[in-house]
Amino acid sequence: MKCVVIIGVGLIGGSFAKGLKRLYPKAVLSGLDTDKDNLEKAIQIGLIDQRATTKSMAEADMVVLAIPVNALVEELPGILDAVKEDCVVLDAGSTKSLICQTVENHPKRHNFLACHPIAGTEFSGPQAAFDGLYDGKTNIICEIEKTAFPLQERALHFFQKLGMRIRYMNPVAHDKHIAYVSHLSHISSFMLGKTVIQKEKNERDIFDMAGSGFESTVRLAKSSPDMWTPIFEQNKENVIETLEEYIENLEAFKKMMEANDFKGIYNEMNNTNRIKQILKGIPLTKTLD
């Protein structure tokens, strides 16, 4: 690859940029970002070589889109129009159905590869980017068959060199599953943070009394509302379903408490303890820790 364009040079796009720099040292990396400071910072710290222009877009062998999912839906058709025939455009959005629908009938649909790398930290911006973010992580790829074969190959080769595991899935199944294992966690965390902040008017009490357990549970409440609002909007039906089931389980737990059914409470926790085994299989971002 000679020319790559990264649109959105934050944690996700910037970490791809770091991998590209290492794996394709001769490639010129151009970047764009709606946040001027982010773009300048990305050039300054060497994540990318230059600001992208119409020319770099037309010459790109790969375009990486790492922007909020609402912007993705708006920008992708125009980006496909602008790239050359031999260019793979890939995204990193947390929702896949709407984006795949949006370009379903685009004449250059075969240039697009729908991706969701399951990787991230609660930090954002170019300075949060690091090489290794994607090592050992899963990349969920949707509708692989709709991407031109040589372009599939180019992208997969890159992901493989980054150390990613690939999982193929259809966009509808992706959005349903990811609502449980990712989107619900974020809401649970945000609402937990809200409940505690509401109650503990004196933040000193939270400082003094909270431990690492609390920190772990509310960590995701640090996440960016700009990124997460459009995810919830696009995945509305699935997210509401997960919320209903979660609230139902919490209500049942509360009812058991009210009925003094502590044998039931014990069993609930004991049954859920098998999450230990499940979690052992999840590749974690060590630097998060």
Place this chain on the structure above:
Amino acid sequence: MKCVVIIGVGLIGGSFAKGLKRLYPKAVLSGLDTDKDNLEKAIQIGLIDQRATTKSMAEADMVVLAIPVNALVEELPGILDAVKEDCVVLDAGSTKSLICQTVENHPKRHNFLACHPIAGTEFSGPQAAFDGLYDGKTNIICEIEKTAFPLQERALHFFQKLGMRIRYMNPVAHDKHIAYVSHLSHISSFMLGKTVIQKEKNERDIFDMAGSGFESTVRLAKSSPDMWTPIFEQNKENVIETLEEYIENLEAFKKMMEANDFKGIYNEMNNTNRIKQILKGIPLTKTLD
């Protein structure tokens, strides 16, 4: 100190034992545990020197109680009966009201110091114990005035040497606040784990799709039901109140989603983002990470 007895040689008691060994190298540490394997393991790995006997209990200068809060309420009166006049008995329970009530009129109430060290990991057992668990952590002490002054001094000196920050609080306030910053986090995590396990019958899907965010949010669902059931039982009223407020916030979030009020969803998350600043003040157990 010449003689210390640790009752419950798991993560909490064992980590106190490690600190005692370092700070009072001449003291003999005796231990007890209802789990025979734990006790043998604790002796084998050198956490404690020997199994405690009636004699070691009678000679103890300090007794550390690190057992589930239901056992604490049952055992504490008899332990106070058994110790000599110049012995401080301290606990590490996550609830403080019932335990303080239980010994309120005990003739040796002044031998007891009610403590709640805000420290722990999701691991348990003697092999999980480590020196440094308490460094920089808060220890909440209740009804300090009811403990004999020289015994207060002995315990506080130990905590200070461990690097702990002390916060004084009455037992009722402790139980109310801790329900928010600790007990609710555990329920939120257990029910999140349950919701996902219920849905994702194929655990492979959780493996593949879950990232570090999910792991962080459900980490507490690994916690011990033996330890947590009696905590929820003793702190029932407060825990139910936190659950009601949490469920209410989740319901409100769901209603906003249903009404397509994504401006409202954005604001909810944006307002809760200030948890970042709050979390910066929480001393974390680095080894948890």
